[in-house]
Amino acid sequence: MNGAELLLAAPEYLVLVMACVVMIVDLFLSKERGGIIHMLSMLTVIFAAIITLRGGFLMDTTQAATTFNDSFIRDQMGDVLKVFSFVMMGLIYIYAKFYLRSFDLFRSDFHALSLFALLGVMLLISANSMLMIYLGLELIALSVYALVAFDRDSGRGSESAMKYFVLGSMASGMLLYGMSMIYGATGSLLLPDIAEAVRTQGADDILLVFGLVFVVVGIAFKFGVVPFHMWIPDVYEGAPPAVTLFISSVPKLAAFAMAFRFLSSGLGDLHFQWQNMLASLAVLSIVLGNLAAIMQTNIKRMLAYSTISHMGFVLLGLLPDTVFGFGSSMYYVIVYGIMSVAAFGMVILLSGRGVEAEHLSDFKGLNQRNPYYAAIMGLVMFSMAGIPPMVGFFAKLMVLKAVIEAGMLWLAVTAVVFAVIGAFYYLRVVKYMYFDEPESEAAIVAPVDFGAALTLNGIMILGLGMFSSSLITICMTSFG
Amino acid sequence: MIVQELIFYAFSLVMIFAAVSVITVRNPVYAVLFLVLAFFSAAAIWLLLEAEFLAIILIVVYVGAVMVLFLFVVMMLDINLVPFKEGFIRYLPVAVLVALAMAVELLMVLWARGRFGADMFPVPPLSSADYSNTRELGQLLYSNYLLPFEVAGVILLVAIIAAVALTLRTRPGIRTQNPSAQVRTRRDESVRLVKMKSEKPRSV
Missing domain, CATH: 1.20.5 (Single alpha-helices involved in coiled-coils or other helix-helix interfaces)
Incomplete structure (x- = not known):
């Protein structure tokens, strides 16, 4: 291994070192000067993004390089996902600062643990062996368990962290069991070697299919698709919104990368088997997610069920095993992350001192209280519902096109029908904001950086929709 | 060779017995001790496979450190086991169904085209003495x-x-040590020299 190979993982080194630096610097700071921790975290994601961009993989479609004896891979797909993770992390830190300050929770643990979780996301995105997939997954999971219980005085937080921990451990166990079967059948941990072994010995091996089932369970849990979705509503509701913000966005990018690398790069020859499994998972998620979201009165739970249905769409894009399918799925997951960050940013904005705005009724009459933020929330909801020219529409369109091209018309029809049903609960929020009387007259105040970040987020939702072709092109070329 | 096989079967039987006992015995302390036995048998089987380092690590780390800690926790905490056993009968049918399904799946994999038979894997060559x-x-x-x-x-x-x-919680009003202050303390902070007249011995 030479220096140039080692430098392939430079963004990872930076995030790891800075996570430790944040912890140590905090020891020397008084409580009032916590802003330095926030600045350090922001600088970390900014510089990590710059280093990643300078790596040159982002625009180069052909180049892919591995290091650490092939267990780490750097390619265009990975770099695109990483850069968007950094962008989302930057927004998350700005939104979270406002929440943590107003609830008196501002401690450096949040920043250190979230940087470690970000490191896990980056490693999982770049994982090229089953061992790295598992370790990246565990790094994210452990950091997130602790983050969910971050507000130690909140009983709901501890309860949901415990639920998440138990279910997450089960899922990790399942994934490991599946990996051990695949290792037993192919004799390698490296995904390219596994692909080679499957090609030579044939895909109809019962041992491989047995392992595949458990791997799909692990991936499905990470995405949170039906029937492995039980943790999502509870965790979204129980965790502090600053943490929900993170859980609902960045790890989903890693879950997509994991699904692609494992299922397509590693077990691509088992396509017929996993296609059927993913198809049923996707349909169940879209149906149950959209139906259950209608019944929610808590905005966090509503967004949780909406996540489930969106992840169903991401799985739909994976089904055809084509370049177009993976590209549209990747586009969808990035777009979803941006929308989700904005939606939870709004939840944080409405939370006053010590009272969380978690009921849908808190959005009533938002237009009279603050028309600007009401407009941004309107953008987010229209985008999630998939109404043009917002970015959510193009994401849905691409995925459906990929599914129809693969000849699975009934899947596309089901998805569209339930997406239309789902539009109801997004538009209900818009109705609350514009046509109902506000329940509280309190003015909505937010710091300047919060307002700027939310504006930027809204511009991304609108701008990526109107000028969607460049991002779509990058997503498509990532897969060949 | 026959001796080795006998040893293998002996330890395997002990391990299976211990593993089953872990989940069936009522007393949690016994359960932990059976787990120790299971680990120990596994270490012995690893020794047969010439994985000496792993065998030693298993005993040192798992038996020596983790399980002892476990034993401490079990003995210190007065765990009421009755709530854990509640609803056992109610969930039994589902549990049996799931277990049966898993067992059938496992057997299907095991019997599929002799994937796991002893004839599928050649006997590994014995390594030399300086390995x-x-x-x-x-x-x-x-x-x-x-x-x-x-x-x-x-x-x-x-x-x-x-x-x-x-x-970690920092609660106000709790008396704790401050190690850095303890280290930085100087002699004249705690020792005070007092000049006083020496007492005269009383004449007897």
Whole structure:
């Protein structure tokens, strides 16, 4: 291994070192000067993004390089996902600062643990062996368990962290069991070697299919698709919104990368088997997610069920095993992350001192209280519902096109029908904001950086929709 | 060879018995002790496979450290086991169904085209006397598996941070030690020399 190979993982080194630096610097700071921790975290994601961009993989479609004896891979797909993770992390830190300050929770643990979780996301995105997939997954999971219980005085937080921990451990166990079967059948941990072994010995091996089932369970849990979705509503509701913000966005990018690398790069020859499994998972998620979201009165739970249905769409894009399918799925997951960050940013904005705005009724009459933020929330909801020219529409369109091209018309029809049903609960929020009387007259105040970040987020939702072709092109070329 | 096989079967039987006992005995202390027995038998089987380092590590780390800690926790906490047993009969049918399904699946995999038969795997050649299991493992760990090894270290670091972050509370009004103040203390802060007249011995 030479220096140039080692430098392939430079963004990872930076995030790891800075996570430790944040912890140590905090020891020397008084409580009032916590802003330095926030600045350090922001600088970390900014510089990590710059280093990643300078790596040159982002625009180069052909180049892919591995290091650490092939267990780490750097390619265009990975770099695109990483850069968007950094962008989302930057927004998350700005939104979270406002929440943590107003609830008196501002401690450096949040920043250190979230940087470690970000490191896990980056490693999982770049994982090229089953061992790295598992370790990246565990790094994210452990950091997130602790983050969910971050507000130690909140009983709901501890309860949901415990639920998440138990279910997450089960899922990790399942994934490991599946990996051990695949290792037993192919004799390698490296995904390219596994692909080679499957090609030579044939895909109809019962041992491989047995392992595949458990791997799909692990991936499905990470995405949170039906029937492995039980943790999502509870965790979204129980965790502090600053943490929900993170859980609902960045790890989903890693879950997509994991699904692609494992299922397509590693077990691509088992396509017929996993296609059927993913198809049923996707349909169940879209149906149950959209139906259950209608019944929610808590905005966090509503967004949780909406996540489930969106992840169903991401799985739909994976089904055809084509370049177009993976590209549209990747586009969808990035777009979803941006929308989700904005939606939870709004939840944080409405939370006053010590009272969380978690009921849908808190959005009533938002237009009279603050028309600007009401407009941004309107953008987010229209985008999630998939109404043009917002970015959510193009994401849905691409995925459906990929599914129809693969000849699975009934899947596309089901998805569209339930997406239309789902539009109801997004538009209900818009109705609350514009046509109902506000329940509280309190003015909505937010710091300047919060307002700027939310504006930027809204511009991304609108701008990526109107000028969607460049991002779509990058997503498509990532897969060949 | 026959001796080795006998040893293998002996330890395997003990291990299966111990593993079943872990989940069937009522007393949690016995359960932990049976788990120790299971680990010990597994270590013996690894020794038969010439994985000496792993066998020793299993005993030192799991039996020596983890299980002893476990035993302490079980003995210290007065756990009421009755609530855990509630609803056993109610959930039994579902549990049996799931277990049966899993068992059938496992058997299907095991019997599929002799994938796991002894004839599928050649007997591994015996290694020479100067072969060091520890050295091989160390070399692999620090070369081929360097990145996973380091990431495992990061995961342990996160576990420490999470444990501290979730449990450390600074409550006001609690008397605690301040080690840095203790170290920085000087002689004249705690020792005071007092001049006084020496007492005269009383004449007897």
